[in-house]
Amino acid sequence: MSTDQHDPTPRTAPARPAAADLPIPSVWTRPRRSRREQPALSREQIVSAALDLLDTDGLEALSMRKLGARLNAGATSMYTHVSTKDELIELVVDEVYGEIGVPAADDPAGWREAAARSAHGLRTTILRHPWLAPVLGGLGLTQLGPNAMRLSEGLLALFRAAGLPSDEADLAVSTLSAYVIGMSSSEAAWLTTVARSGRTEREWFQGLWPTAEEAVGEHPQLHAQYTSLRDRDPREARDEKFAYGLRRVLDGLATRITDGAGGTDGAGGTDGTTAGA
Amino acid sequence: MSTDQHDPTPRTAPARPAAADLPIPSVWTRPRRSRREQPALSREQIVSAALDLLDTDGLEALSMRKLGARLNAGATSMYTHVSTKDELIELVVDEVYGEIGVPAADDPAGWREAAARSAHGLRTTILRHPWLAPVLGGLGLTQLGPNAMRLSEGLLALFRAAGLPSDEADLAVSTLSAYVIGMSSSEAAWLTTVARSGRTEREWFQGLWPTAEEAVGEHPQLHAQYTSLRDRDPREARDEKFAYGLRRVLDGLATRITDGAGGTDGAGGTDGTTAGA
DNA sequence: CGGCGACACCGAACACTGTACGGAGCTCCG
DNA sequence: CGGAGCTCCGTACAGTGTTCGGTGTCGCCG
Known part of the structure; x- marks a missing residue:
């Protein structure tokens, strides 16, 4: 196969050593595989990682930074796939509805x-x-x-x-x-x-x-x-x-199904309208 | 009367003008009334201010700093009356249960x-x-x-x-x-x-x-x-x-009250135990 | 009456948060 | 070969809850 899409090493290697002392940028130290043919981060991936985090560590443990870390990605990289944290949560909710x-x-x-x-x-x-x-x-x-x-x-x-x-x-x-x-x-x-x-x-x-x-x-x-x-x-x-x-x-x-349905509901007394204090 | 406990002026006056230009600290500009006989901040006061903030601006608008500001108090002064924000919220919840x-x-x-x-x-x-x-x-x-x-x-x-x-x-x-x-x-x-x-x-x-x-x-x-x-x-x-x-x-x-009560509940089929997928 | 412990309050600081923004690297199209 | 467009990310900003040490003031005890 030509794609090595599940490469175990972090995608951007050693981040950024300011300007000097970098060990000669050769072909081999460069990150492989294009970004276009396998965007490395997808909505589904993000959602499922978020679900993981939520299930294991709870709601308040879900932060964009932690989520990014878990995906070997920067904290703000999620925002190209999801517009807001709330939206992300909505997606995760629908995901679990699928169960x-x-x-x-x-x-x-x-x-x-x-x-x-x-x-x-x-x-x-x-x-x-x-x-x-x-x-x-x-x-x-x-x-x-x-x-x-x-x-x-x-x-x-x-x-x-x-x-x-x-x-x-x-x-x-x-x-x-x-x-x-x-x-x-x-x-x-x-x-x-x-x-x-x-x-x-x-x-x-x-x-x-x-x-x-x-x-x-x-x-x-x-x-x-x-x-x-x-x-x-x-x-x-x-x-x-x-x-x-x-x-x-x-x-x-x-009472609304097995009985002769189509009645006027009723059954109770004035349940419907009396407002409580 | 000797107590002026509901003094309309903020307790800490004009906050803090850095270091200079303050208008000669005299006896008259000093805040009056003891702290002991009217602690100036009480649990009920805090709870009701929090309720106000929640009702008018919503859950995410409630912050300790904003709450403090509304009470002319420092942000961290609440912590002598309430041990945590979550506890404060529990108190507010019970307050509204009172309605x-x-x-x-x-x-x-x-x-x-x-x-x-x-x-x-x-x-x-x-x-x-x-x-x-x-x-x-x-x-x-x-x-x-x-x-x-x-x-x-x-x-x-x-x-x-x-x-x-x-x-x-x-x-x-x-x-x-x-x-x-x-x-x-x-x-x-x-x-x-x-x-x-x-x-x-x-x-x-x-x-x-x-x-x-x-x-x-x-x-x-x-x-x-x-x-x-x-x-x-x-x-x-x-x-x-x-x-x-x-x-x-x-x-x-x-069905459990007006009927001959004391029955074995029943009524349905196997509602009780079948686990869902 | 003087000192002292308790107490209410507060400013600064810490470790985080969500997210806007500008830029870098890349690929594809013209 | 030159952009256009995209993904990704470092930095930065404006907040957040809470800890801690300090300060001024009180009531009480000697």
Whole structure:
């Protein structure tokens, strides 16, 4: 082959020795391979390196300089492929959206299982990349990346196939996503603080106990809740909590699907309009 | 009176004119009032100034230096009252939690309206302080601040009074909160980007339209959804979307309350365990 | 009443951050 | 052979959070 595109040595060799003392620039010390036929830095490369950095070191560890270093590139070289750090993060977010399988819309009767599968998929993705939690909070559900769109489209189709009219399918997707993102982000935040402490989830919880017990003060319900959590496997408790809420959300959606649909929604009382204080 | 504790002049007067030209330091130009009996800087003061800054200029505008300037104090003076910027933010978050009314647990039959009221309260608080969205993503639901605890306790009591056992009341509260936070954060994120553009919500949406139409590409459901949103009042659409999801969540919780409770949960199929891809 | 420890405040400094800009090296097209 | 155009990068700027040493002032104790 004529291309040596994965050359292990840094591309620009010894940087720049000011002006003098450089060891005779010969053909051999010169960097090889053109820049044109293999630009050495690509958007995908940058995005995947950023993802790596985020997953291993967390959100605040991602800096353009560190990212550049990891790619044997200068700090500002990224800006020819990505216009801003925020844009880069949006790209990375869509990248991880790609991990979530798109549900199949066949079998209308199986909508519930399919929706549950997507929900769990979204959750595991968030837990695998906990830095998503604050980022999603700043980005919202309305994503324009191709992978996010594929997923939305699939969910939309799923609820359409289950019998909802198109407007309501949108509402249903948002409801489900909001729940999953809300719950999973909270878990991710918890896991992040635990991880930062270097302790296990259980150790951290028990270390927190004295503080919590005092803070819980005169609140009997909270106290009961905390004590009952004390001797449970935290991870199992989280799994169960997520599953419970998911069942409730799906139950709520089911009232609009399995019943004679096309009703005026209703079901509740005046939930819709009463503003809270 | 001997104390002039709310002196309108800045405490450190004209900052510092280098070395010369200062107008003869006499007894009269000296700052009055002791530091001991009115420390001039208090935690509450700092927190409320920070809240102000956050509400008017957004999350990234909050810096210790700007905060200090607003309080006529040096940048690092905050650190005697607050150990870290993150801690400060936690305090501000609990402060805004205080805006949300705690539900009353009397009248078990009215649980649904009460829960809906709390949900709307949480939502309006998040929309009033949109910087909460990314912050909550990094903090999770488990808050130890007094106001957050008051609210949790109230919600817990509400579901207990409605007939749920204590473990399940916790699950119900989490479900509801996750939905509300997920949905409202998404709205807040949207509003933040809109606000940054200086346009109205409608203008921004219509300006986005060409891009969106292209990005939507081959996805028919998404296309339909976007076009149907095109001629609606965005704010009304958001309100309706939130209300719809809230009804669904409350419907789902209702299956565990108004029915013969104490069942084995069930209702769905295998929602609980199937992991997603 | 004098001294002293505690305390609130602050200026300077450190190690970083995102990014604008100008220039260097390169390749391809005319 | 001369640009045009592109990628890459060093430098620089205007910030950031936080540490540290110092300074002035207070209440308290002897």
